[in-house]
Amino acid sequence: MPVARPDSSGARIIAHVDLDCFYVQVEQRKQPKLRGLPTAVVQYNEWKGGGLIAVGYEARDYGVKRSMRGDEAKEVCPQIELVQVPVARGKADLSSYRNAGSEVVSILARKGRCERASIDEVYLDLTDAAEAMLAETPPESLDEVDEEALKSHILGLESKDGNDSKATVKEWLCRCDADHRDKLLACGVLIVTELRMQVLKETEFTCSAGIAHNKMLAKLASGMNKPAQQTTVPFSSVKGLLDSLPIKKMKQLGGKLGTSLQNELGVTTVGDLLKFSEDKLQESYGFNTGTWLWNIARGISGEEVQARLLPKSHGSGKSFPGPRALKTVASVQHWLNQLCEELSERLCSDLEQNKRIAHTLTLHASAFKSSDSDSRKKFPSKSCPLRYGTAKIQEDTFNLFQAGLREFLGSFGVKTQGSQYSGWRITALSVSASKIVPVLSGTCSIMKYFNGPDKFGSTSEQLPDNFIDAAPLSPSGSESYSTLNSTELQNELPGEQVWIEHSMADLGQLEMKANTWNGLDPSCSISKQTSGQWFHSGTESSSSLDQNKPQNRDDSRMRSVPIKSNQQEHKKSALKDKGASSILNFFKSGDLSCSSGNHDTEHAETLLPLGDCLSESNKKQVNIPKERLDNSTGDCLSESNQNQVNIPKERLAEAATTSTTTDRCGSDQIQQRSESWKLRIEEIDPSVIDELPKEIQDEIQAWLRPSKRPHRVKQGFTIADYFSPSKNR
DNA sequence: ACGGCTAGAACT
DNA sequence: TAGTTCTAG
Numbered sequence: 245m246p247v248a249r250p251d252s253s254g255a256r257i258i259a260h261v262d263l264d265c266f267y268v269q270v271e272q273r274k275q276p277k278l279r280g281l282p283t284a285v286v287q288y289n290e291w292k293g294g295g296l297i298a299v300g301y302e303a304r305d306y307g308v309k310r311s312m313r314g315d316e317a318k319e320v321c322p323q324i325e326l327v328q329v330p331v332a333r334g335k336a337d338l339s340s341y342r343n344a345g346s347e348v349v350s351i352l353a354r355k356g357r358c359e360r361a362s363i364d365e366v367y368l369d370l371t372d373a374a375e376a377m378l379a380e381t382p383p384e385s386l387d388e389v390d391e392e393a394l395k396s397h398i399l400g401l402e403s404k405d406g407n408d409s410k411a412t413v414k415e416w417l418c419r420c421d422a423d424h425r426d427k428l429l430a431c432g433v434l435i436v437t438e439l440r441m442q443v444l445k446e447t448e449f450t451c452s453a454g455i456a457h458n459k460m461l462a463k464l465a466s467g468m469n470k471p472a473q474q475t476t477v478p479f480s481s482v483k484g485l486l487d488s489l490p491i492k493k494m495k496q497l498g499g500k501l502g503t504s505l506q507n508e509l510g511v512t513t514v515g516d517l518l519k520f521s522e523d524k525l526q527e528s529y530g531f532n533t534g535t536w537l538w539n540i541a542r543g544i545s546g547e548e549v550q551a552r553l554l555p556k557s558h559g560s561g562k563s564f565p566g567p568r569a570l571k572t573v574a575s576v577q578h579w580l581n582q583l584c585e586e587l588s589e590r591l592c593s594d595l596e597q598n599k600r601i602a603h604t605l606t607l608h609a610s611a612f613k614s615s616d617s618d619s620r621k622k623f624p625s626k627s628c629p630l631r632y633g634t635a636k637i638q639e640d641t642f643n644l645f646q647a648g649l650r651e652f653l654g655s656f657g658v659k660t661q662g663s664q665y666s667g668w669r670i671t672a673l674s675v676s677a678s679k680i681v682p683v684l685s686g687t688c689s690i691m692k693y694f695n696g697p698d699k700f701g702s703t704s705e706q707l708p709d710n711f712i713d714a715a716p717l718s719p720s721g722s723e724s725y726s727t728l729n730s731t732e733l734q735n736e737l738p739g740e741q742v743w744i745e746h747s748m749a750d751l752g753q754l755e756m757k758a759n760t761w762n763g764l765d766p767s768c769s770i771s772k773q774t775s776g777q778w779f780h781s782g783t784e785s786s787s788s789l790d791q792n793k794p795q796n797r798d799d800s801r802m803r804s805v806p807i808k809s810n811q812q813e814h815k816k817s818a819l820k821d822k823g824a825s826s827i828l829n830f831f832k833s834g835d836l837s838c839s840s841g842n843h844d845t846e847h848a849e850t851l852l853p854l855g856d857c858l859s860e861s862n863k864k865q866v867n868i869p870k871e872r873l874d875n876s877t878g879d880c881l882s883e884s885n886q887n888q889v890n891i892p893k894e895r896l897a898e899a900a901t902t903s904t905t906t907d908r909c910g911s912d913q914i915q916q917r918s919e920s921w922k923l924r925i926e927e928i929d930p931s932v933i934d935e936l937p938k939e940i941q942d943e944i945q946a947w948l949r950p951s952k953r954p955h956r957v958k959q960g961f962t963i964a965d966y967f968s969p970s971k972n973r
Numbered sequence: 974a975c976g977g978c979t980a981g982a983a984c985t
Numbered sequence: 986t987a988g989t990t991c992t993a994g
Contacts, residue, residue, distance in 0.1 A: 288976095313976090338979075362981085563976085606988090
């Protein structure tokens with residue numbers, strides 16, 4: 245039975261857990277012979293031995309630092325073992341680290357609310373567990389305390405320097421005259437000890453941890469004693485800690501803001517901030533930041549541990565420094581395709597494993613123009629609704645790039661939206677997917693309205709005119725892509741040759757081979773089938789988001805958001821949202837009959853959002869070599885691919901004729917398209933949503949407002965808030 | 974003209 | 986919303 249939290253106290257117990265030189269540990273687990281040896285993980289070995297991205301502690305003893313090149317590391321430590329980051333599609337592939345991180349998260353999440361802060365860091369809210377322990381088996385009642393727990397560091401306790409700190413620690417942990425906060429903290433220390441031991445046992449990874457009354461302090465503490473140690477910050481030590489803490493050590497103050505505090509206000513330690521009134525800080529840095537600064541100076545941070553085990557976005561990027569900058573559209577397209585492949589694969593996994601769908605696709609690039617050298621303009625980021633399917637993501641991304649390039653060149657007054665000869669250079673590309681929302685438990689019902697072929701459907705072969713035209717490779721392609729016909733490069737069968745022809749200069753042949761498959765995209769058609777499979781089974785078993793309760797919590801929060809007043813607005817945004825487009829279709833068809841509780845499989849089959857790939861492979865009768873399937877499926881294809889979902893032929897035909905998707909990335913719609921949209925908009929009666937069953941309404945809202953969440957309001961202002969979660973949630 | 978890659982959040 | 990900027994590891 246959950247222990248009620250005494251109102252008087254309200255103290256929270258928060259832990260920050262940080263894997264020690266994580267990538268190195270992952271590699272050492274892979275290759276146990278590396279254990280104990282000075283080791284570093286390096287990427288891109290060609291240039292000066294590659295860049296270090298993680299350095300083991302043995303190597304640190306030799307003075308090896310992150311952000312040395314491999315060669316430098318060898319100089320300082322000749323015997324260092326340099327392990328290369330896995331490479332896939334010509335770029336670093338961090339998936340093994342991500343997966344290893346997930347292993348750890350799943351263990352840490354057992355004892356309380358868990359927030360995955362990064363690939364190797366986690367926050368835990370252990371308040372309830374600590375309260376429970378204090379009520380049932382308080383430390384003071386223990387005869388023996390685990391050895392490991394006795395190695396903990398208690399900030400402010402190290403008075404008897406060095407001398408059998410274990411005895412001191414035990415005494416502190418078991419003090420019966422401690423105040424409630426310290427007793428809770430002691431429980432937290434024991435719990436975290438257990439968790440860390442469990443992590444070690446199950447994953448072979450060591451980690452360090454900080455235990456305190458809020459996130460900020462826990463984070464500070466976790467870094468104080470590494471590796472494989474833990475530190476706690478009793479209330480009584482907070483002031484001493486902050487008073488002398490260099491301002492730049494504080495999270496969020498390591499950058500420009502911290503520098504500004506030093507330079508403008510003469511602040512060198514966090515304690516120095518106490519000299520300034522809240523008004524003054526607000527005046528200098530704005531209302532929110534000012535208050536935040538005022539609070540952290542006092543160790544106040546009401547920030548809650550968010551229940552989130554999964555990342556909020558996925559991205560894949562690569563830089564092309566200096567001489568390797570990309571100069572041709574073709575080479576850009578090649579790399580974008582690689583990045584999109586990786587992204588798509590990860591999206592597939594996420595969909596399968598976590599039942600989540602991303603809604604927004606964003607392209608970032610860095611560029612310069614050689615002509616007016618260094619008058620460096622920003623290459624604009626572009627985003628659009630995300631459609632599943634590797635080929636679609638590739639197309640959309642490429643179109644985003646072209647829109648960005650045109651804008652970029654325009655900013656220089658370049659008229660000829662030229663391809664390779666306007667002197668631009670691309671120095672970095674990245675593609676990311678965001679607004680990832682769970683497919684809700686009841687979503688099987690809404691999925692019925694996704695006539696797959698409509699929404700995701702319409703392969704690019706069928707409806708190429710839907711796209712901003714590329715016209716990229718033709719040197720004469722001046723004057724915008726808006727109207728010209730569409731040669732979708734990678735979908736033209738000989739497209740590859742075209743591509744090769746233009747990119748020989750830039751790329752090695754090996755790299756090009758990879759592109760051959762793009763048009764066919766076998767991996768995704770497979771994963772689609774599995775995904776479809778999931779939806780299918782979801783229909784029957786009406787959901788168990790096993791993965792994690794946290795997600796469910798979020799869901800319920802999201803679903804409970806009152807939406808009435810904004811409904812009109814939602815409709816509009818719906819029109820821009822790919823998810824919504826199929827909903828519209830549903831409305832259009834007026835097929836309300838199966839709105840709820842209709843669990844027949846036939847319906848389920850028709851709605852795979854991934855129908856496109858199915859249809860694609862269906863239609864083209866692609867024969868995929870077995871090996872290809874095997875290696876491409878890996879993580880996407882899990883339990884059951886034998887029960888493939890077969891879309892009836894009629895559906896496919898329907899798909900081909902249904903007007904397509906979404907308002908794409910802004911610009912240059914083909915006339916016809918926008919007309920067809922207008923039509924649809926007018927056809928929709930906004931009140932229709934109101935007539936749907938409640939559950940469906942909720943689901944629709946979740947689709948329409950994927951990112952909406954009650955957001956960070958203000959933090960605590962009073963000392964009372966020191967320990968308590970912010971009142972605003 | 975180098976650190977590369979990834980992620981989250983605030984703000985406009 | 987879309988896009989930018991900052992931050993961190």
